[in-house]
Amino acid sequence: MDYGILSIIPAVLAIVLAMITKNIVISLAISVFVGSTIICGWNPIAGFLEMTHTHIFTALSEPSNMQALFMMVIISGFIALLTSSGGAGAFTNLVTKKVNTRSKCEGGIWLGGLFVWFTDTGNSLIVGPIFEALAEKLRVSREKFAYILDCTTSPICSMIPIIGWGVTTISLIQAELDNAAITDVSGMDVFIQAIPFNYYAILTLFMAGLLAFTQWDYGPMLKAQNRAMKTGKTLREGGVPMRSESASDKEAKKDGKVSTMVIPLITLLVVLFAYLFSKDFLHTRVAGSDLRTGIASAFFAATIVLVIMCLKDKLYTFTECINIYTKGCSNAMFMCIVLVLAWSLSSVTSTLNTAGYLIKISSGFLAPSMLPLVMFILGAIMSFATGTSWGTMGVLMPLGLPVAIDMGSALPLVAAAIVGGGLFGDHCSPISDTTVLASIGASCDHVDHFETQMPYAVTVAVICGIMFVLAGLDYSPVMLVVAAVLLAVVVFVLHKLSVKKYGQEKTPGKIS
Template sequence: MEHIGWLSLVPPVLAIVAALVTKNVIISLFLGTFSGVLILAGGLPLTATKTMIGDYLFVQLTDSYNAGVLVLLVFIGGFVALMEKSGGAAAFADKVIHFLNTKAKTQLAAWFGGIIIFFSDLGTPLLVGPIFEKVFDKAKISREKLAWIIDSTSSPVAVLIPFIGWGVYIMGLIQKEFDGLKITESDWDAFMQAIPFQFYPILAVLMVPLVALTKLEFGAMAKAEKRVQETGELFWPNAKPMRKPDKMVELQNTKSKASLILVPLFVLLVTLFGMLIPLGFPFEKIDGSAFRVALTTSYLFAAIVLIAMMVFHKVKKFGEVFDIYLSGMQRMMTVAAILVLAWSLGTVMKNLGTANYVVEIMDGNIPPYLIPLILFIGGACMSFATGSSWGTFAIMMPLAIPMAFHLDASLYVCIGAVLSGGVFGDHCSPISDTSILASTGAGTDHLDHVKTQLPYALLNGSAASAAFLIAGLTSSVLSLAAAIIIMVAAVIIISKRQKNRNIGIQ
C-alpha cells in the first residue's frame, strides 16, 4: 500500500491535538489540513498555502456533489431558524400539557417533545426545556432530570435522522471516502444501513422511557430526585443555575399555533417522499443528486408554507420572518466551513496514504472484529476531550471507512461506531455545546447536569461497547437487541442494589 510512513499520521494527530488545545473545530481542521499539504509541498510554506487554497479548498467548493450538499445545508438552516422562532413547539406543548397528571406522563411528554423537535439538536434544549420547566417543578421532578431528558433527545436523535443537517453532513463525509475507494454504494444507503449499529444514540433515547416508566433511578440522579421530593428544593445549596431569560421569555410568550410546527413538517415529508417514490424509493437505489434536489425542494416548500403561516397568524411581520430565514441560512456558514475543511483533510490524508499506513500497522496484529470497538472508544475519547462530535466525525471517518474496507471489517458497523463514539463522548463532556444548552434550557446547574447524566451515559456506553464487540464478530443487527438487553438488565441490577443499600442505611 502506498504511504509515506509515520509522517502520514501528522495531519490527523495535529488536528486532534489542536482540537484539545483550542476547543475549536475549524482551527484544528485547518491546521491538520495545512500540515499535510506542507508535507506534500516539501516543507515550503508559500507553496503549501497556494496549493491548499487552489488544489484543495477551491476544488472542494467547485465539486458538484459538495456544492449540492452546501446548498442543501443553507436551506436547512433557514427552515430550522423559522421553526425555532415560530412558537409552534410551545403551542403544541400547551395542547398536551393539561394531560400530564403523573410523573411518568410528564417525563414522557418532555421526551416526546424532544423527539418531535428532531430538526434542531441545539434548538431542542431551548425549545423543550423552558416549556416543561414549571411542569417538572409542579410534579416534583428534578431540573437535572429535565436536563438529562432534553440532552438525550438532542444529538442522539439528530444523528439518526438522514434528512436533517446532521445526516447531510455525515453522508458528505461518507461519500468522500466512498469516492476515494471506488465504492459504488450511495451515501444514503450506507447511512441507512448504519442506523441499527448506532448503539449509543439508540440506547440514550430508549433509556428515558425506561427510567420514566419503571422509576429505576441511580447515582447522582437518584439523589437529585430525592432532594426535590423530600425538601422541594429545586437546586443544591451551592448550585449556580444557568439561564437565558431572553430566549425563554420569547419562547413562552409567543402567540402561536401548534400547526406551525406540524404543517411545515408534513409538507416537508410529503414533498420529499412524493419526489422520491416515483424514482423507485425505497426499493431502488436513488441517485445522490436526485436525493439532494428532492430534499432541498422539500425544505424550500416547507419554509415557504411556514413563512406564510407565521405572517397569517400574526406571529411576526413578513420582514421579521424573512430576516429570521436569512439569519438561519447564515448560521450554516460555520457548518459549511467545517465540512469543506473536513473534505480537504480527508483528501490530504488520502494523498499521504494515512489510512494505508494505519491498515499496514494493524493488518495481522489486530483482529478485524475489534476494529469497531476501537473506533468507538477512540471516537468517544476524542469527543469527550473536545466537546465536539462533528469534529470527531470529520477526523475519524476518513480513517474508519478505509480501515473497514481494507481489513475486511463490517463497513456499516464501523460507521456506526464512529457516530456512536462521537455522541457518547459528547454526552459525557462538560464542555459539550449540547450539554451546556441542556443545562440552560432546564434552568439547572451545569455541573449538576453533567454529574447526574454521566452514570446513565457510562452505562449506555458500556452496553454499546459490548454490542460493538458482538457486531464486530457477527455483523448482525441482532447485536442491537443485545445492547438493549444489557442496558435494561444493568439498570435493574444497579437500581435494586441502590434500593437495598438505602434500606440498609435506614
C-alpha cells in the same frame, strides 16, 4: 508517497486541540494547515496555499458539499421564522400537557429520529427544530439532546437496504463476491443476514432509548443533565451553540398558534415523501443529490406556507418575514465553516493515506478466530481518525471480506463488524459531518457534544468487541439479546456509580 506515522498527525491533532481549546473551528483549521504543510514537505507557505487551493476550494467545489451547505442555510432561515412566529412555543405549551417530563421529551426525540430513517444528514435538522422549544422548557440538556439526535442518524440508516447507506454497502459486498466467483449468495443476502450482527448500530439505538426513558445517565452527561435541571441552563455557561438566536430574536417572538408550526411541518413531510415516491425510493436507490433536492424543496415549500400563515394571522408583514428569514440564514455561517473545515481535513487525511497507514500497522493481527473483532477495532480507529464511515467501509470491505472467504469465516458477521466499526467514528468523531449536524440540530456546543457522547459510544463499542468474540463461537442472532441485556446491566451500574459521585437532580431548581 508514504507518509508513515505522519499521516495520523492531522486527525489526532484535531481531536486533541478540540478537547483542549473547546474551539472546533480553530482546531480544525490548525489541523488542516499542519496536514497541508506535511504534504508540502514542511514548507508553511506552500502548505498555506495547499490548504486553501487544494483542500478548502476542492471541498467547496464538490456538488454534494455545496448542496449540503445550501440546505444548512435555508433550513436555518426556516427555523428562525418558525421560532419567531410563536408556533414552536404554542406547540410546546400544547404538547407539555401530555409530554410533561424530561424522560417523555427525550423519548419523543428518540422516536422522532427513528421515524426519519431515510437520511442521516437530514435527520438531526428535521427532528431537532421540532423538539427544541419543548426540550428547553423541560430542561433537557443540549448535550443529551444532541446525543439522541446523533444516535438516530447513521445507525438506523446503516440497516436500511433501499437508501444510500444500504445500496453502498451491498455494492461493496457484491464486488467481493464477484471477485471470488461466489454465485450462490448475493450482496443483498449478506447485507440482510448481517443486520442482527450489526451490534454497534442496534445497541446504539437501544441505549439512546434506554437512557431517554430511564434517565440512567452517567459521567459527563449526568453532570450536564444535573446542570440543566438545577439551573435551567440547558447550555453550559460559556458554551458556543452551533446554531443560536440573538436576544433581539427572542424578544421578537410572537404568540402564535399551534397550526403555525404543525401545518408547515406537515407540508414539509408531504412534499419530501411525494418527491421520494416519485423517485420510487422503495425499490430503487435514490441518488444523494436527489435526496438533498427533496429535502431542500420540502423546506422551501414549508417556508412558503409559513410565510402565508404569518401574513394571514397578521403576525408579520411580508418584508418582516423576509428579514427574519434572511437573518436566520446568516446564523448558519458558523456551522458552514465547521463543515467546510471538516471536509477539508478529510481531504488532507485522504492525501496522506491515513487509512492505508492504519491498515498497514494492523495487518499482522488478522488471525482467523479474531477476524470480526480485528475488523471492528480497525474500522473504529480508522473512522474516528478520518470522520467517515463510508470511506472506512470502502477500504476495509476489499480487505476483510476476501480474508473471510479464504478462512471460511461467516461473511455476514465480518461485514457487520466492518460496518459497525465505521459507524463508531461516524457517530462520535468530532470531525464527522453527522456529529456536527447533531450539534447543529440541538443547538449544542460541538465540543460539549463530543465530550459527553464519547463515554456512551465507547461503552457500546466495548460491548460490541465482546460480542464479536462471542459471536465467533456461537454464530446466532440470539447473541443480540445477550448483548442488549449486558449493555443494560453495564449502563445501570455506571449510572449508580455516577449518581454516587455527582448525585442526580430530579426536580427543577430556580432559574438563575
